[in-house]
Amino acid sequence: MLCRWLPATISISLITLAHTCLPALPVCPPGLECTPAPPAACLLGSCAKQQQLQSNPCGAGCSSYEICTQKGCTRRKAAHGVKTFQQHPVVTSSPLNPDARFLTCCQSLAVGDACMPTCTFDGFNKPEISAIFLMSSQCPSTGLAPIFHCAALGHNHTSCCLASNIHPDCLHFCDQEFFNFEEVDVRHLKCLSQFDTIRSCFYNHAIRDYYRQDLVV
Template identity: 35%
Template sequence: MIRLQALAIILYISSASACFSFGCVGGIGGGMCGCPFGMCLATPPCMGRMCSARARAAKIYREDDKDLLALNTEDPNEHFLNCCGLLEVPIQCLGMCTFDGYNSSSVQSVLSLTSTCPFTALPHIHFCAARGADHTECCRAGGVTDECLMFCDQSPDTTNQLTLQHLQCVGSFDTMKDCFTEHALTEYYQSKQAAIEKFQKVQLD
């Protein structure tokens, strides 16, 4: 049933010639675009303030080391939620913006239209879970098939082409999420340690 509903969504979106991608949140004209798991059809160039928000959410901006340090030392769930805020994820979806809340059950609920969270929010949530990073190597090691690896690469400029075979990729969600979680925790503890060492150095100076 879920596969049929997801297929219906995809066919509807395709007929409307909408734009979908993890790589572009705000197309020409500033409108938001999206689809299940952010797969892409005829994506226009990424433009506007939403693209700036994606870059910031992915920690691409590096103007202020102090701000970057504060961002990286946030609790992973706090970081996740803040990213969703930057990308203007609807309030009814924010329960998915934690590593506990973003799970296969909640994703299937959105795709089957039994959730109040619109499926157009999934690309943004998935991007935030991945912290705008490329997890291809981890996903491949975990057994994610080649046709699904595109969902592991959440680099800010990534766009992907949609085919119906990608419906099976929902089955790899847990492996992808494991990679995202491991990355978030590793980055968190490394940044914490760096902050401690920096503080100790300042004290010694």
């Protein structure tokens, strides 16, 4: 008999009964777990395969603009790429111009060689970005996130984009304070028609920032 029944005159709590019977209750075999899981035994649940946690959640590696955490790959803080070359500046007699900052940021984020021509404001143009969007460029679509981040110099340009009537579905391209970049899909095709406006927000900010630095030097 699995359980030792106590006299009926004694009030038996569920906890007492559980402790009395628990040693004889079936336990799920190795490799299985009880769902739902009562303590120590499969009392009311059923046995199911355990979900094994990966000892290394980033075993497959992360992209150049992500870092590995306990929860997996996480996007770096958007200003990271910009700050990387600011913390290790190139020795020059004057501040880096917008194109030099753009290019150095791409280099610090290990943007692929096929994408490097896009890392200047001349190369960051509608035909080239359209080609990357439509996957007809040698630069893969995965290069768009660091390219947009570096073009924005890690800043949030949402206010400029709102003032320029950028479509709501495209505003995440404007905010590069964090690597705010979604997977490209058909929703974003409308954004190509507004690319030049977004680029102007990035470029005008870069020019103003450059001349502010020049005045300080």
